[in-house]
Amino acid sequence: AQTVTQSQPEMSVQEAETVTLSCTYDTSESDYYLFWYKQPPSRQMILVIRQEAYKQQNATENRFSVNFQKAAKSFSLKISDSQLGDAAMYFCAYRSPVLAGKLIFGQGTTLQVKP
């Protein structure tokens, strides 16, 4: 069964600094997709970034980038120039055709940004 693990329940970063959130997953499939979602205190789920497993190039969206290591089944999120508005819970998620489009989520990492 596919599983997603986020081993850091809480992280903190100083404003303007860089932080990396970890995510590992377990799968025997070759075709899958990975996502990072942000959930601020409003509890709205917001897509941060996505990565297709067949793409070797790491995805980047402005200050957010990923380090996708397919062989190691690792998918970490790097936030550069952290801002107060980045404070939220971050979820790593996995989606594949075999799962009929379901998203499998990690347990989440709460990020605190210190001014």
Added chain:
Amino acid sequence: DGGITQSPKYLFRKEGQNVTLSCEQNLNHDAMYWYRQDPGQGLRLIYYSQIVNDFQKGDIAEGYSVSREKKESFPLTVTSAQKNPTAFYLCASGQAARYNSPLHFGNGTRLTVT
């Protein structure tokens, strides 16, 4: 603008009562999903539907029921058989066969049962 609407935002019920959470989307998505969120446990899948008049159980379906009579609507009923119903519930929708596309989420319903 297209989106997903969940209502109500907060819901209070007495133990032993069934309650239905509403989820409506105007994104023309075929697939819809219900997730439950508890502190420290991430999001767990309750039920999902890939097409009208068809749905499947997720990982924690016991004590819940759903219907999918219209493409736009996927209501979730929390029955009295659900042992611990107090939680935050999120509805999502997505394109059924485009797995690289993300799921879109509603704003959630906080259910409190006393």
